[in-house]
Amino acid sequence: MGRLLLTNATVLDGVNGPAAGRTxxxxxxxxxxxAAQAPAPEDGDELIDLGGRTVMPGMWTCHFHATYHELGSRPNVPYGNDFPPSYQAIVAAKNLRTALEHGYTGVVGAGGANEVEPGVKRAIEDGLVPGPRFWPSGRELSTTGHANDAVPWHWGMPAPGAVRICDGADAFRFGVRDEIKRGAEVIKLFVTGGHGTLAPKDRIEMTRDELAAAIDAAHSRGVLIRAHLVNKPAIMMALELGIDIVDHCDEMDDEIIAALVETGASVVPSLHFPKHFLELMGDGFGFGAEAIRADLAHMYEAIPKxxxxxxxFVLGDDYGAIGFAHGLYGRELRLYTEHAGVSPLEVIGWATRNGAELARRGHDLGTVETGKLADLLVVDGDPATDIGVLADRPPLAVLKGGEVVAGALPTVA
Structure with missing residues (x-):
């Protein structure tokens, strides 16, 4: 099989600014x-003149709920059991394909129902359905009566849906190991309330011993572990114990920033979800609206620091929740550039290099470099100066492992 030569390209490698005239x-x-100069074509090569269009790494979304579709729209249904598992598998395949078509060639799970995500990953890898490179999650783990264990209609149903209850360190150690056995490659914990849950943000749902046991069990099996973390004491405790991914981090301050830098943990601010609902509901949230505004203002100030x-930082949010559909990913890019003061080039780094590093694949993904896997996007324009090139429309072409999996390679008119 011949080579693919993308000539007359502007390369955005995921680290540096755009470099024109590359192949x-x-x-x-x-x-x-x-290369700065196109090599001589060989027999079987496919030569595509991009006419100055941009080639960049495939993006990553690192807080993804593949099984969720209008979650929360059906009251009094156990969390994560709103649809049968077979239906959820179809939902997950559709959502993952949507992410791929929008340029996300890497997806990291943040909680899913009924062991569906690992099965859909296998279907992608076996070529049954199109999809990105996927790090599936399992059920979220937390304690009896935590924020997502509040739906009244459980009545002893044996299927836990998207929630797994663990009380005590030994139960968390077993729960983590069992979710890994069922195919989870990312463990999700609910450690605090706040940020879209019914519990107050100052509530800590797990003890230190429980959290330590969960983190140790995940790391002993070589698996990533993440946690819903909002208040400062819980964030600091989790960082001290070795958490890999902090979801939300709403009370980030100088001390937390220093701990994040020291530990190398990744942060998914996921501000698009609260901002989206604030815009939809406004003061209909009552006192909650002011709390959301205050949290957003705090994070807009803290993130540049x-x-x-x-x-x-990495991208990702609670897409699939009620009124917050998969496919709205581009607005997240705009949020961080327009409201948090992060430059387009920095946000592109979140979406590319940082995502690959979170997934422990920085050695072969996340940047446009010789020897790395050819997960690439071709876009019309320069997203390093205009984030709308990525935010407002899907890429012209999405390549995964050098194959076009969405869109089409352009030709010069």
Whole structure:
């Protein structure tokens, strides 16, 4: 099989600003070269003149609920059991394909129902359905009566849906191991209330011993572990114990920033969800609206400071919740550039290099470099100066392992 030569390209490598007049050579699913001068074509090569269009790494969304569709729209249904598992598998495949078509070639799970995500990952890898590279999650783990264990209509149903209750360190150790056995590659914990849950943000749902046991069990099996963390004491405790991914981090301050830099943990601010609902509901939230405004204002101020200090931010949010559909991903890019003061180039780094590093795949994904897997996007314009190039429309072409999996490679008119 011949090479793919993407000539006359502007390359945005995921680290540096755009470099015009480059040729990206793809062979055997990998980037064979990024050259200032196009190599001589060989027999079987496919030559595509991009006419100055941008080639960049595939993006990552690192807080993803593949099984969720209008979650919360059916009251009094156990959390995560709103649809049968077979239906959820179809939902998950559709949502993952949507992410791929929007340029997200890497997806990291943040909680899913009924062991569906690992099965859909296998279907993607076996070529049964199209999809991104996927790190599936399992049920979220927390304690009896935590924020998502509040739906009244359980009545002893044996299927736990998207929630697994664990009380005590030994129960968490077993719960983590069992979710891994069922195919989870990312463990999700609910450690606090707040940020879209019914419990107050100052509530801590797990003890230190429980959290330590869960983190140790995940790491002993080589699996990532993440947690819904909002208040400062819980965030600091989790960072001290070795959490890999902090979801939300609403009370981020200088001390938390220093701990994040020291530990290398990743942060998913996921501000799009609260901002979206604030815009929909406004003062219909009552007192809650003011609390959301205050949290957003705090994070808009804290994020640039943390970015400058070297905190690793990544993209992702609670898409699939009621009124917050999969496919709205582009608005998240705009939020961080327009409201949090992060530059387009920095946000592109969140979406590419940082996502790959979170998934422990920075050695072969996340940047446009010789030897890395050819997960690439071709976009019309320069997203480093205009984030709308990524935010407002899907890429012209999405490549995964050097193969076009969405859109089509353009030709010069």
């Amino acid at each position: 990206v050579v793809v062979a055997d699913g990998r980037i064979a070269d990024v 943390a970015q400058a200090a070297g905190v690793r």
